[in-house]
Amino acid sequence: MATAQVAIIQDKDGYTNVRENPNGQAPIIHKLYSNEAFWYHYEEGHDTDEWVPVFIPINAFSFSSTQPDYIEGFIHKSRLQPLDKLQPYQGTDFKFEYLLEPFKLNNRIVEKHDGKWVKTIAGRPVWGTDGNFPRTQVKGVNAIVDGKKIEINTPLYSDIYECTNTFKVYKSGDSYIVYQWNSDGAGAYQLVWVFTRDGLKQRLVGSMI
Template sequence: MKNLTLLIALFLTTVVSTAQVAIIQDKDGYTNVREKPNGQSPIIHKLYSNEAFWYDYEDGHDTNEWIPVYIPKNPFSLNSTEVSYIEGFIHKSRLQPLDKLQPYKGTDFRFEYLIEPFALHNRIVDRYNGAVASIAGRPVWGTDGNFPRTQVKGVNARVEEQNIDINEVLYSDLYECTNTFEVYKNSDSYIVYQWNSDGAGAYQVVWVFTKGGLKQRLVGSMI
């Protein structure tokens, strides 16, 4: 079982390591995800406006009409040991790379991590071949098999004078965070994007907010 878990984790890291983050651009508010790269292929999912996902930029997206996409199975990336996304294709005209949006510089949105030195606090550690594989049953984003140096003790988020509550489960697996990130605004959504790392275990985090609260947390490992 441990070997299977490791193989799945390596597979996930390999796929996501070639991917970037995007949302869709579609006047209908959604885009069909196809099983194969053509318009006659079965629809396996729908992507809605301001829903973050990965796309494969090394698979010829400048020449191909259809782009491979990797869509998280749940909106908060809470999976830890199984492959936690589905694969499909969308037409490249519907793709909006996140880094092509204009950064938001306004004052209606605030986001900040509260960071403290790492402390184990009697949490259970799982190891694989001596490396730290999980803490308290959660993945250890931001390290390369060592204990982290810093952890998040809270997240402050505010949208247009409305404070947004962030449950501990949504930041307790994030380590080596900084308050350096890009913020984008698209329609009514504010999107926070950043990389975090201890120097080797780099990963992406994407937070999507509206006045109604947190809509998505996308977390992925990058090498």
């Protein structure tokens, strides 16, 4: 069974080449840089494969209509650093919290599929449900790095629903990485935030199963 998981790279050069096909002579189609989150497919029984299929979002904040847009390629297995293999962060230099409230439509325009299932709200995806209206929404996000509050604008949380303050935090270099699954039970999705002291570097959102 193939499952999509989240990873960053491990490479002393600070980047890894993404190739079109699973071999070292294939054309380079992209470069992944340190602490840039992406999906990869792990397939049970394929532990001896030297090349891993990866799925890289085409923009840093997963702004898309209803599904994540990404490019596909391959990286060498030695360059792969799965998030769940990192040690969870236990320090006090980073704090993260959602401010949550019950869902309110507030006159936003709703697009429905087949006139029944909610597809978008105000032109944005509805992550966390399976066609129903959400139960909870995010009204703000508090993130603090080394005592500095990080500004997170409304578009970065206006499409994520059914969030909780249960998540894992990892630290890699100068980056803090927040990872979680959210859903109402059916519309599960992965959500990754990558911060440094300079601000939010990436928001990875999607359901890659």
